[in-house]
Amino acid sequence: MTTPLTVDQLEPRLGRLTLIDVRSPGEYAAGHIPGALNIPLDRLDHALPALRSAAARSQLAVVCAAGQRALNACARLDEAGITALVVTGGTNAWTDAGRPVERVAGARPVWAMDRQVRLVAGSIVLLGLLADRARPGARWISAAVGGGLVLSALTDSCALGTALGRLPYNRPRPGTPTLDDTLAAIGG
Incomplete structure (x- = not known):
């Protein structure tokens, strides 16, 4: 069972948990919660060993634009025996609450x-x-x-x-961390 985490609950925990953003690299580059690491939903299975390792060290939280992809990711993580929290309302709720996002330099806005x-x-x-x-x-x-x-x-x-998600505008832009960069950052 996935436990919801509101943006109010998430904010003080940033830096103490591993926050995974499962949106496309283009969406991620255009604006993400500070400290979030990008593992696109379609690459989640490849990242399972690293996520299992990260979950052993700290709690995992998963975010997307509005919540559905994060719920799907949490269900797949749960099937793999990995516990994760889901950020309710996703990055949209974060920005709607007036909180800042990080952007990759030169990134253009991309539709969800x-x-x-x-x-x-x-x-x-x-x-x-x-x-x-x-x-x-x-x-x-x-x-x-x-x-x-x-x-x-x-x-x-x-x-x-x-x-x-495979179209050029949804792919990583120069300066966007790759999946390998993300896996290295979480110890995978």
């Missing part, structure tokens, strides 16, 4: 992954419906996206989010 998914999925649905006027049957593209969204909700995974 859930917002990117909504834009792409909505655009494909709309284009499929419009294309159906010129080419009957194109609406099935929209139906396929709708089916993918249903599957995403049922499995609590997102293939579109994983694909978008």
